[in-house]
Amino acid sequence: TVLTVLHAAAQAAAAVCCDDLAEVASTATAAAAGALADTPRQLAALGAPGVVDAGGRGLTLLLEALLAVVSERPGARPAANTQIRPSAPRMVQVAGSSTAYEYEVMYLLDGAGEAEVIRLRGELSTLGDCVAVVGTTALWKVHVHCSDVDAAIDAGRRAGRPHRITVMRFADQVLEAAARDRYHTDHAVLVLAGGTGLAQLCRREGAVAVPATSSAADLLEACAATHARHVTMLAETSATTAAEAAAAQPEGTGQDVVVVVAGSAVQLLAAVAVHDAARPVAEDRAAMTDAATATRYGELTTRDGLGGFVGILDGEAVVINRDLLAASRELVARLLIAGGELLTVLLGQDAPSGFAAVLTEQLRAAHPKVEMMCYAGDVPQRVLLVGVE
Secondary structure, three states: OHHHHHHHHHHHHHOOOOOOHHHHHHHHHHHHHHHHHHHHHHOHHHHOOOOEEHHHHHHHHHHHHHHHHHOOOOOOOOOOOOOOOOOOOOOEEOOOOOOOOOEEEEEEEEOOOHHHHHHHHHHHHHHEEEEEEEEOOOOEEEEEEEOOHHHHHHHHHHHOEEEEEEEEEHHHHHHHHHHHHHOOEEEEEEEEEOOHHHHHHHHHOOOEEEEOOOOHHHHHHHHHHOOEEEEEEEEEHHHHHHHHHHHOOHHHHOOEEEEEEEOOHHHHHHHHHOOOOOOOHHHHHHHHHHHHHHOEEEEEEEOOOOOOEEEEEOOEEEEEEOOHHHHHHHHHHHHHHHOOOEEEEEEEOOOOOOHHHHHHHHHHHHOOOOEEEEEEEEEOOOOEEEEEO
């Protein structure tokens, strides 16, 4: 088919009855474009997908470049009165290629003479299609589409010395192309947040927040909606099962999903606070994991039969007090025994109205050297959560 395009251009150029180079180039280009448009009708491999011959298209581009140079008009095309049949190919494909083979194998070959190269072409033709062995006795370039990579390389070894071997799997190329269309950002952070206040805080830091009670299917959908190639899911221990189930499913889509587990909502906040999309993904995930791990935490809740408010550290009840402020102060004091520079208080759904202002005033008075932040987290079944960094 490429020879057909070349022959048409040559015949048209020879038929021009003048020595004007621009006229010759215009006529040859027009003839090449017309012949190119015919290539899908000449080969079934081109007609089925509705594409033109890649080599013929390349030759036409060269003639168009020549026409633009000699006419001193960038982007010039053949004159409007020439007969050109337009084509609108969806893609450019090498003639003779097939979807029946899995791999594209290419390598350089030296130490082979003409006889060895002829034999090599024959062997490769039995293995696949799109066979090309071009060059000189000093160096040959070998190309083939096949399913048996070892056989294609072994054929080269029998002919000479293959080197700079490249193997590409067509399915991987399709997946990568689909991933480029699917993913618009590099890294997104998805937080499984218990409480509307916590979700709002995470969103302010640039994370995506979904309910902590989301199912694996919901989380999988949320990951896809981020349009990010890499997704880091931050989840408390209670939501780990659904998060890990969702993380295991996108493997076939090219999306990389990793779960970072936290023991408390305040650890989730600490991780989100250090997220930096400009960092390499691995470094950003390590930073978030380190921030969560370095945050010591406790919680204050109410339990029937224990006589008031209960402060819990490391899963054990260490504070029991009927007075909410006294219980809060004692819990914070126990957390600060090991030191700390930043105190984060996240109020839960069970915190009374106006409690934040009173608690903040008392804690700042008791611990003036510690920076303190207090947020309305709306965390269910909690009076407050405390984190120390």
